[in-house]
Amino acid sequence: MQNDSDIQLMLSFRDGDKNAFRELYDKHKKRVINYCFRFCxxxxxxxxxxxxxxxxxxxxxxxxEPTARFSTWLFKIASNVCLNELRRPRYRNPTESLxxxxxxxxxxxxxxxxxxxxxxxxxxxxxSVVRKALGALPDKQRAALLLRIDGEFxxxxxxxxxxxxxxxxxILIYRARQQLKxxxxxxxxxxx
Amino acid sequence: xxxxxxxxxxxxxxxDGELSGxxxxxxxxxxxxxxxxxxxxxxxxxxxxxxxxxxxxxPSADFDRSFWKKVRELEDTRGKAxxxxxxxxxxxxxxASGFAVLLVFxxxxxxxxxxxxxxxxxxxxxxxxxxxxxxxxxHLDLLEDxxxxxxxxxxx
Numbered sequence: 263m264q265n266d267s268d269i270q271l272m273l274s275f276r277d278g279d280k281n282a283f284r285e286l287y288d289k290h291k292k293r294v295i296n297y298c299f300r301f302c303x304x305x306x307x308x309x310x311x312x313x314x315x316x317x318x319x320x321x322x323x324x325x326x327e328p329t330a331r332f333s334t335w336l337f338k339i340a341s342n343v344c345l346n347e348l349r350r351p352r353y354r355n356p357t358e359s360l361x362x363x364x365x366x367x368x369x370x371x372x373x374x375x376x377x378x379x380x381x382x383x384x385x386x387x388x389x390s391v392v393r394k395a396l397g398a399l400p401d402k403q404r405a406a407l408l409l410r411i412d413g414e415f416x417x418x419x420x421x422x423x424x425x426x427x428x429x430x431x432x433i434l435i436y437r438a439r440q441q442l443k444x445x446x447x448x449x450x451x452x453x454x
Numbered sequence: 455x456x457x458x459x460x461x462x463x464x465x466x467x468x469x470d471g472e473l474s475g476x477x478x479x480x481x482x483x484x485x486x487x488x489x490x491x492x493x494x495x496x497x498x499x500x501x502x503x504x505x506x507x508x509x510x511x512x513p514s515a516d517f518d519r520s521f522w523k524k525v526r527e528l529e530d531t532r533g534k535a536x537x538x539x540x541x542x543x544x545x546x547x548x549x550a551s552g553f554a555v556l557l558v559f560x561x562x563x564x565x566x567x568x569x570x571x572x573x574x575x576x577x578x579x580x581x582x583x584x585x586x587x588x589x590x591x592x593h594l595d596l597l598e599d600x601x602x603x604x605x606x607x608x609x610x
Contacts, residue, residue, distance in 0.1 A: 287521075291517070295511060308511075309514060388507075392508050393508075411505050439498055442505075446504075
């Protein structure tokens, strides 16, 4: 683990080397943004979350101890940021259907899926379908699945990142896959 | 489905390479003979593949600028916080408050220390004339000593 070059950079940063932090930031920012984007479905919110993640890394630097891979620690912070952010009332609207628009104009995951992202980027239709299916997952299932498929973290690492047991991660990922399969079928059916 | 089919959650863990060696081998053996489980596994892998091919976003043009601005703001706040703290970790306002409390105590106790002598001082000031004739007054009681007065009378 000590051979992890990111850990060496983080230790250098802890000892006062600011360039080491810049290097870590440049190396991981895109991955963190994409994780947050897939998590929340809104690019501007995702960028805010990614920035908050790196600010927390900066704040925690003095207390940093390499107990896991750097990326495990980084995505643990990112997951906390995402899960906390989506707990805020402005993102909470569980009874809303995938296609509904909120009257107050505020954007949550579901609105973002069909408005912000589609407006700003030319995603293909399948991306849109996958985003909808992802948005329909409960937050913790989505986090576990993203960390597994996207981040390629082990169940043990994911457990550390989202604060649950390895066995619970196994169940979360299984349920996420199940629900994703059902939602994909449903959304594909709707779009035809 | 044949008897002893793999639980779907185990199939999911198998996809992720998270099953232990013996359990993983059992799944592999089962898959050879079970079309249904093979199809389930293929479905899982396909949806994972779909998921992996999800388009990535690039950081916006403003992302770096706004991030480093936040970093500078954080450092400014920390700089101010550091100024507030003395080298041994005591915040300056706490130290200042401590001095203020000490000053108030000093004033109060100093004032109280002067108070007990105040009455005596006033009494003495009012009877300074008597004090000037202290020697005379001190011997006045002799005149009230009846034995002495009697002796004086007899002698005379």
